[in-house]
Amino acid sequence: MTKFNRRNFLKSSLFGASGMLVSGSVKASTARSETAMIIRTLGKTGIELPILSMGVMRADTPNIVKAAYDSGIKLFDTAHGYQRGKNEEMLGEFFKDRPRDSFIIGTKVIPAGIDRRTGKLGPDFTKEGFLEMANTSLTRLQMDYVDIFYHHLAQSRETLLNDGMLAALTQLKQEGKAKHVGVSTHKNQAEVIRAAIEGGVHEVILVAINFTMKDDKDLMDAIEEGAAAGLGFIAMKTMAGGFHDEEKKIPVNGVAALKWVFQNPHIATAIPGFTKFEELHTDLEILNGLEMTEEERGNLLAGGGRSGFFCSGCTGCQHQCRKGLPVSDLMRAYMYTYAYGNLEKGREILDEYGVDADPCRGCPGCTVTCSSGFAVAERIAKVSRLKDVPEDFIT
Incomplete structure (x- = not known):
C-alpha cells in the first residue's frame, strides 16, 4: 500500500480545492488520488468502501468536499435537516457534473411526528409524509437516487419496526430512489441493531462508536450479531467530541481514535466530520496502517478513557431529572x-x-x-x- 504523504496532500488540496486552473478558468475536476486505500465491504450490500469516508454535516464549503473527493474518499454522508437543507444542496451542486459511479451518497430523514423525548412515533407520522421528505432530499441533491437512505435517529425497537416506516423504506427501494436502506442511532443502540436484524428490511446501521465505549459489551455483541446477519456498519462520533477534557487542553488523537474503531472488523468505514484541510489531511494518515503505536494508545487513555464532551446515550439519566428534561x-x-x-x-x-x-x-x-x-x-x-x-x- 502506498504511504500517505502529508506534504503532497496539503499542497494539492490547498490549490486543487479551489478548482482554479493556471489559465484562470474554473471547471469541475474529476482527477482522483491514486493513493492506495484500505477497503472493507459494507455487509450484504456488497458496497466496497475506503475505511475513511466524510461526514458532511459541519462542512459549509464545497472546497473541503472537493479535497476529500480528490483524495479518494467515496462515501459522503449528509441528512435532510443538516444546515436546514443547505448541506444537501451543496453536495448536489458539487456532484452534479461528476460521474455517478465515482461517489456514494448517504442521507437521512427524521420522521415527522416523532416524540423526540421518547423516540416514539405519534399520530402525525405518515408514510406519505416521510416519502415527501425523502423526495425533497433527492431534489436538493439533484439525484435520481441515493446509495443509502436512513431512518434517522431511531432509538427503540417499536419505532424501528413501525409498519408505516418499514413500508416507506421498502417503497424507496422498489421505486429505485434508494439502493439500500438503513438506520442511524445514538441511543439504545443495541436494541435498535437487534430490531433491524429482526425486521429484515434495514441493510446498514450508522452507529456511534468510539474508544470511550470500550466497556459497552452489549453494543459490541449486538454489532457482532448484526454482522453475522449481514448488516453493514458505518461508524460515527469516532472522535468522542475531540477533547479529553472540558477545558480543551488535551485533544483526542484523531488517527488513534480511528484506529481504535477499526480494530472491530465489522466496521466498514467511518464518517468523521472535517471542516478544515488540516483535519482531512490528518485523518488520511489512517491509510498508513491500522496498528496502534504506544503513543497513540497513551493518548486515548489521557482522559482516563473518557471524553470531555461525548455523551454515550446510555440513557441512565433518562428518569433522574425532576423536570423530565432530555x-x-x-x-x-x-x-x-x-x-x-x-x-x-x-x-x-x-x-x-x-x-x-x-x-x-x-x-x-x-x-x-x-x-x-x-x-x-x-x-x-x-x-x-x-x-x-x-x-x-x-x-
Missing part, C-alpha cells in the same frame, strides 16, 4: 456547541426538544448523576443560553 440530548447539544463550535446544531437540538433559555429554573437542586461525570446542571444552563440568541445570528 438530558442526554442536551449533553449532545453541549458537545456540538462547545466542542465543535457548531452553534446552529446546538440550537437545533434545543428547538427540537422544546427547551427554553432557563429550563432548570425553580429546581432546588440537580438530581442527575451522569455516568461520564458531566456537571449536568451547569452544562444545561450554559447551552440553553443559545435560546436567547437571535436565530439569524447563529445560522
